[in-house]
Amino acid sequence: MIVQESRIKTRSGHQAVSRHVLSGPKNEAIRILFGSDYLLKDWMKEARRENIRYGLRHIAFNPSEHMSDGQLTHFANQICRELGADPDRLTLVIHQKDGGTHGHLLLPEWQDDHVLSSRFTWQRLEKIARLEELRLGHDLVSGRHDKAIAKALREAGNPEAADRIASLVPEENFARPVSAYTSQARRMTERQDFDLAAARREIMAFWEKSGNDLKTFRRFLKTKNWRMRPGDRTDRRREAHVIETDDGMLIGSFTRLAKVRMKDFRLLLEEEASKPSPVDLRPVVKRLERRETLHQQREERKRENEDLIWAPPAPLSVLDRHRLHDHAQREVDALRKRLPSIGSPGHPKQFSKGFQIYLQDWKQEMQAARTVLNARHPLERRYGPESPLDIQTDCILRMMREG
Numbered sequence: 001m002i003v004q005e006s007r008i009k010t011r012s013g014h015q016a017v018s019r020h021v022l023s024g025p026k027n028e029a030i031r032i033l034f035g036s037d038y039l040l041k042d043w044m045k046e047a048r049r050e051n052i053r054y055g056l057r058h059i060a061f062n063p064s065e066h067m068s069d070g071q072l073t074h075f076a077n078q079i080c081r082e083l084g085a086d087p088d089r090l091t092l093v094i095h096q097k098d099g100g101t102h103g104h105l106l107l108p109e110w111q112d113d114h115v116l117s118s119r120f121t122w123q124r125l126e127k128i129a130r131l132e133e134l135r136l137g138h139d140l141v142s143g144r145h146d147k148a149i150a151k152a153l154r155e156a157g158n159p160e161a162a163d164r165i166a167s168l169v170p171e172e173n174f175a176r177p178v179s180a181y182t183s184q185a186r187r188m189t190e191r192q193d194f195d196l197a198a199a200r201r202e203i204m205a206f207w208e209k210s211g212n213d214l215k216t217f218r219r220f221l222k223t224k225n226w227r228m229r230p231g232d233r234t235d236r237r238r239e240a241h242v243i244e245t246d247d248g249m250l251i252g253s254f255t256r257l258a259k260v261r262m263k264d265f266r267l268l269l270e271e272e273a274s275k276p277s278p279v280d281l282r283p284v285v286k287r288l289e290r291r292e293t294l295h296q297q298r299e300e301r302k303r304e305n306e307d308l309i310w311a312p313p314a315p316l317s318v319l320d321r322h323r324l325h326d327h328a329q330r331e332v333d334a335l336r337k338r339l340p341s342i343g344s345p346g347h348p349k350q351f352s353k354g355f356q357i358y359l360q361d362w363k364q365e366m367q368a369a370r371t372v373l374n375a376r377h378p379l380e381r382r383y384g385p386e387s388p389l390d391i392q393t394d395c396i397l398r399m400m401r402e403g
Helices: 015-022 037-049 069-083 121-136 146-155 159-166 183-191 196-210 214-222 254-258 262-274 282-308 318-338 353-373 378-382 389-402
Strands: 002-009 029-034 054-062 091-097 100-108 226-230 241-245 250-253
Touching (some): 002 121, 015 091, 015 100, 029 069, 069 091, 069 100, 121 159, 196 250
Antiparallel strands (some): 002 054, 029 091, 054 100, 226 241, 241 250
């Protein structure tokens, strides 16, 4: 029997867990043995009133073999007794899915005068599951804490059960079962229509095909638009890596999904870092292709310019050369007729008749104007000044000062 536990925060409310447990659409049948949505709401109000961080305890258990409703109820009562919960205050729901059944137990964190025990609950829940399998004669399911459970049962005076459970402990620690993802992660991916179990199987297959080579494994992930990157942990597991989609949706931890010990994973990271990364020749090829294209374009432009340059062929006869010269002269004359003529007033013959007459009149008017401007006063022309103007000015100023 697999048992999983999660704690529902008070600020989150009871709505999400209530919808999943009491009206899950993916279940074939839902049987509510005890409890209701009203009780979940009331328990969450109590936790909010007592200012408790967590309001509900959600425990899901999936038996490997068929269990009757009475056996499931007995197992739920055993959990209540272990955690210090009131057996009369619980919500127990049975889900039927894919031909099998599994149960959901919801307990209030606030038990009137105390809070539910949360110390080593994962180990304690596994211990109850192993004892229930022994009581019912079911095949024992190996758990992560079998060694600690066997030790606790031996100290409690139950050596037979301790020996049975101790036989499940693997010889090497890395073979211990590890949960690939939490129930919360499963709910999140289900809301996004993502099959987490199928993704885990594909990741396991990729890791087996890669031959424990991280570079090859990363290439396999790219085929599914997935990627592996360092996680956000800053504690002792800061070297842990996670696998996520291109959209940023977290699939899970690599060591959990691939069943690799953290110690071995660190060695794989060191080995990957020590290997020289292959040189990516694609940018070099693109740069060479671009250079070759530019060279071809320059050669084409050069050939076009060479075709435009005309050189008279040497074997032409004298008559042909005269004909070419006359043709070039006609082309030059035609261009001159279309272009505006540029001339000099000193050579008026190159202008038209009308412009020559206008230019002659303009010269005469300019000569008359220049004569007027250069003319001197009659008295000045007759007598002339006795002294320059500056000397006369000095004399006048001196006379003014003296007078």
